[in-house]
Amino acid sequence: MFRRAVTPEIEMRLLEPGDAEACYAVVERNRAYLREWLPWVDRTHSPEDIRSFIETIAIPQYEANNGPNCGIRIAGEFAGGIGCHVIDWANRNCSIGYWVDAARQGKGIVTECCASLLDYLFDELRLHRVTIDCGTENTRSCAIPERLGFAREGLKRESQWVGGRWLDLVTWSMLAREWRERPRVKR
16 A cells, blocks of 8 residues: 655555545535635535545556555544546656645645655656646645746646636646756755
């Protein structure tokens, strides 16, 4: 099973069916803000929807060596998610996504988790490139790749239907050599 200690208090762990209720509770508590940015929120109506994602997508994806989808836990409490979209092995790249409980935002948690996931993707899986797409108006989400030294590549106009509207997405990218050579900054 995939599990990474990010800090003494923060852990990323592959989603398991037993996480469905805790994950759903955080999604439900944050539904209003999450649905502004994440298309899957409006398709998530019960813990069973989360369990189905875990059993039919997250676990098989990881078992096929196509990247983990993890719960973020803080002091053992479920607080959000981070993971890979399916890895393109022919080109050794993938994109990642993340979300966290609004009460946990602004504390560097997602930045720390992204850095740990990037270490894994670049150092252990030997990927060449990782991207992050964020809604252009989602300043908190865009601050994460910027803080980690990603290059802003460009804009995908009206690229995603979310919360009843089209979102423009900005694409950020990091190459393996850039990740290894970047100046270490306090996250």
